[in-house]
Amino acid sequence: MLKILLYPFSWLYGLVVFIRNNAYDLNLLKSREFGVPVISIGNITVGGTGKTPHVEYLVGLLKEKYRVATLSRGYKRSTKGFRWVETTSTALEVGDEPLQIKHKFADVTVSVCENRVDGVEQLLSTDDGIVPDVVLLDDAFQHRRITPGINILLIDYNRPVKDDHLLPLGRLRESTHQMRRANIIIFTKCPDEVTPIMRRVLQNDVGLLPYQSLYFTKLEYEKLVPVFGGKRLGKSLYEERKYALLVVTGIAAPQPMLNYLGRFSGQVESLSFSDHHNYSHDDIQKIEARFASMDAEKKIIVTTEKDAMRLKDSGYLSEDLKAVWYYLPVKVSFLEEEKKSFNKKILNYVGENKSNRELHKRKNSGQS
Missing domain, CATH: 3.40.50.300 (P-loop containing nucleotide triphosphate hydrolases)
Known part of the structure; x- marks a missing residue:
């Protein structure tokens, strides 16, 4: 209908x-x-x-x-x-x-x-x-x-x-x-x-x-990076599967990221927001409550590199939450x-057209 x-x-x-x-x-x-x-x-x-x-x-x-x-x-x-x-x-x-x-x-x-x-x-x-x-x-x-x-x-x-x-x-x-x-x-x-x-x-x-x-x-995907400059996890996440993960995303298609992280943890929970989402105080409280409810000795929050850019300037994050927040870089x-x-x-296109542009500039300069 x-x-x-x-x-x-x-x-x-x-x-x-x-x-x-x-x-x-x-x-x-x-x-x-x-x-x-x-x-x-x-x-x-x-x-x-x-x-x-x-x-x-x-x-x-x-x-x-x-x-x-x-x-x-x-x-x-x-x-x-x-x-x-x-x-x-x-x-x-x-x-x-x-x-x-x-x-x-x-x-x-x-x-x-x-x-x-x-x-x-x-x-x-x-x-x-x-x-x-x-x-x-x-x-x-x-x-x-x-x-x-x-x-x-x-x-x-x-x-x-x-x-x-x-x-x-x-x-x-x-x-x-x-x-x-x-x-x-x-x-x-x-x-x-x-x-x-x-x-x-x-x-x-x-x-x-x-x-x-x-x-x-x-x-x-590359190695996790602390959003707020904390300590990197090293091999412990990737080899020991001891960390529970809360994956927080504001992107159009988070499933590939969730599938990838599922290889390194037996407990992956997620909170998904709309693409380019700006995180409000209520959003941060929701994330914090969800993270606190996770029953695991070792746990971290993982987000995308794009989300990390928006979160860096948030005034709603506690120091405890900042310490466990990482982003997952990606390349093609x-x-x-x-x-x-x-x-x-x-490279051929840029090189040839840059050369043509410089030749054009030299010709014009010679005529003036």
């Missing part, structure tokens, strides 16, 4: 998105190109596809050779306009994901702006004259006011888009036909192995075009030998 009620709204939403996309395709709405390599990373669905770990992968790949800048909208921040993200910023000021990137890569330029065109213009007109060699646009597949040099589309391997529907009936932000705008499509959160048959099925599902490249990545890795191919494609 609910689906029947949602169909008209889904149809209307699809009509608006269709008109907007066609306006860009017909050049009725203008899309801006910049004289700097721009890479967009985004998805076609609502919910987590692992954008931030993939942005972090690109930052790690590029930062040794190029000046890298990331630009996000800063989802759920309390501020407006362009802002530089510093390690001293708060999640409320700049958003949890940009702050996470800055904490991981302190020497990289991280910024937020809800208007991506204004944001890139700010990055290219800094007071010190030092501009980035490449700009990474986070969650920008639908932001068509900028034409990126490489458009990377992420799709959750476990939530295929083939039979999905447009919002609010389904999870699609726009029609799957728009996947044609992607240069690179990555299936994320894959199992350790994807069979050749499944690869062909997924290739057919997305209607892979000749100019598109298809890759597969998986999530890899490519399946089989795909990493080399992907890295080469990205």
Whole structure:
């Protein structure tokens, strides 16, 4: 019954998105190109596809050779306009994901702006004259006011888009036909192995075009890190299974994390909140009560790296609770030998376009 009620709204939403996309395709709405390599990373669905770990992968790949800048909208921040993200910023000021990137890569330029065109213009007109060699646009597949040099589309391997529907009936932000705008499509959160048959099925599902490249990545969890700078657990958690875990998450899809942690503990309890949830005093009291009710000699609280960014500035946490709170870092890795191919494609694009930009600048300077 609910689906029947949602169909008209889904149809209307699809009509608006269709008109907007066609306006860009017909050049009725203008899309801006910049004289700097721009890479967009985004998805076609609502919910987590692992954008931030993939942005972090690109930052790690590029930062040794190029000046890298990331630009996000800063989802759920309390501020407006362009802002530089510093390690001293708060999640409320700049958003949890940009702050996470800055904490991981302190020497990289991280910024937020809800208007991506204004944001890139700010990055290219800094007071010190030092501009980035490449700009990474986070969650920008639908932001068509900028034409990126490489458009990377992420799709959750476990939530295929083939039979999905447009919002609010389904999870699609726009029609799957728009996947044609992607240069690179990555299936994320894959199992350790994807069979050749499944690869062909997924290739057919997305209607892979000749100019598109298809890759597969998986999530890899790292060692737990104290949220508030306490002592690391060492091997005791991973080898002895003596700790009971309360897993507190404010992300779209917590189940993979719960499955992973279940390998190291016979007692895993969870409290799940909405994606990007800001923890209130009542939330903290609920967590504290749940943790106190757990009957175990050794127990800790585990959260995501993104949640840790929001919790760091909470004024509601007792010192006792801070001492047992850890976050689980995550990174992406490519399946089989795909990493080399992907890295080469990205590095070649940035290197060639950076060279073209510098040549253009030298020519203009010689004419003046």
